[in-house]
Amino acid sequence: MPFSKPRHETIWVLKDISFSVAPGQALGIIGINGAGKSTLLKLITGTTVPSVGTVQMGGRVAAMLELGMGFHPDFTGRQNVFMAGQLLGMSVEELQQLMPEIEAFAEIGEYLDQPVRVYSSGMQMRLGFSVATARRPDVLIVDEALSVGDAYFQHKSFERIRGFRAQGTTLLIVSHDKGAIQSVCDRAILLDKGRVSKEGTPEEIMDLYNAMLAEREGESVTQATLDNGKVQTISGTGQARVEHIALLKEDGEAAEVHGVGSRVTLQIDVAVHDALDELTLGYRIKDRLGQNIFGTNTFHKLKPLTGMRAGQRLRVRCSFPLNLGPGSYSVATALHSSDNHLSANYEWRDLALVFEVMNLKHSYFEGCTWLDPEITIEEGVAR
Structure with a gap:
């Protein structure tokens, strides 16, 4: 009707976003819930198409945008490995070759042949990360998934991520874990209401x-x-x-x-x-x-x-x-x-x-702490 109020308004989830990440770099994406972080990652991976603008990505991409990578709950872990792996661009033959390594890295034992619906969130994360990183990707994208894992597997996962980075993998990571962002990333951006509010060092952005x-x-x-x-x-x-x-x-x-x-x-x-x-x-x-x-x-x-x-x-x-x-x-x-x-x-x-x-007076040592060890040596001691 003439003079009636509009029945809807356009809401931009993301607007005026522009940044680039070079091969081997790691970018942290920070923001409160609803800032647009997950939407941005979906645009980057191609699961969502931007209304305007373009996203350019080179190389093979591996992404964990949700817990368990969308595993089917009624399929076994092994069946889900083949399904998720093919979605990541791996062939059945390649997945068969990689299966022992995936199984060893995930460390979920006999649960690999059980339906995923009986998995804990940590087990889903273990298997999902193991599949996503079974081959070194050119770009690895992680959206908070590692936050549900136990401390042991988090350390193990970040060691693999650091190894990939040393070989040239680009990393995009969304996390509220200050330690994770600062230990892995070169720089970070802060999203606020769908815009890049600030770009800088991880410490500066987290603060x-x-x-x-x-x-x-x-x-x-x-x-x-x-x-x-x-x-x-x-x-x-x-x-x-x-x-x-x-x-x-x-x-x-x-x-x-x-x-x-x-x-x-x-x-x-x-x-x-x-x-x-x-x-x-x-x-x-x-x-x-x-x-x-x-x-x-x-x-x-x-x-x-x-x-x-x-x-x-x-x-x-x-x-x-x-x-x-x-x-x-x-x-x-x-x-x-x-x-x-x-x-x-x-x-x-x-x-x-x-x-x-x-270090003005102590012998050479490595690390961030000085523990001042006392060393004793004995000869001829049998177990």
């Missing part, structure tokens, strides 16, 4: 994603570029703030470079702006890739801070041996109530401090 979650809870979010070029993200209600932070040597002098195993003190000055029934100060040490090395807080160390007054100032010192491997590290700080910042986040500050660790 911004966490800040976005905080902003949705009514907390303020600010970002600032530091002198070293890193982007610092600060979120929270602002009811308490970190005013100053320093890592002190044994003589009490602040320094940016410390020796492996040296005794240091993390000194944090806090300003309380509103009266608070309780306050917890936490810190987290991260390596240059943003992976968590160690974290604790005053709640877990049984140092309660209660009855905080507006205008009150605190200086908190945490002393410990710096048993870290050589490299660059950062400290994130958190001010909140109770045991974690999810209940009441007064301030979360990423990259509050950056410092270097050098």
